[in-house]
Amino acid sequence: MLDALEVFTTVVVGLMVGVEFSVAFVINRILDALPGDSGQLGRAHGGRMLGAVMPVWYIGSLVLVGVWAVVERHQSGTGLVVTAGAxxxxxxxxxxLLLVPINNRGRTWTPDNRPADWEQQMGRWDRxxxxxxxxxxxxxTFLVAALV
Structure with missing residues (x-):
């Protein structure tokens, strides 16, 4: 049972990392290269879609890591799990505090209502x-290290 918790948690967090990595280094680069307003519209759509899913994924991942840390608190590697949770x-x-406020603004923007500094705001979000x-x-990485 504990092995299943460890594996499930690691897979859930790993998939989340993959999505976020893809957004940062693939999806947003593709959207930025699209002509005209297509990139901004794509970012707005992505903000709506991922903005609905990612909070559950982040909180769920944190809860799973917390459960792992509590259940296996006397096992070796627990410090790695606690570090991952932190x-x-x-x-x-x-x-x-930082990303959601920008995303909440950006997901409502269209070419007709976006602010003049929308590109700077998206740049800040990207950074x-x-x-x-x-x-x-x-x-x-800490979770994977805890498995071995």
Whole structure:
């Protein structure tokens, strides 16, 4: 049972890391290269779609890591799991305080109502997202290390 929790948690977090990595280094680069308003419209749609899913994924991942840490608190490797949980908590706090407000604005924008500085706001979101990706990659790395 505990092995299943460890594997399930690691897979859930790993898939989340993959999605976030893809957004940072693939999807947004593709959207930025599209002509005209297509990229901005794509970002708005992505903000709506992922904005609905990612909070559940982030919180769910944090809860799973917390359960793992509590259930196996006397096992070797628990410090790695706790560190992963702390990093995931940082990513959640960072998301709520820094990224979500930008995303909530951007997902409503159209070519007719977007602000003049929309590109700068998306650039700031991208830079903050790179940091968040680094944090969740580190968390995932600690989880994998805890498995071995």
């Amino acid at each position: 990093l995931l908590a940082v990513s959640v706090i960072m998301s709520i 903050l997202h790179y940091v968040r990706v680094a944090v969740v990659v580190a968390a995932f």
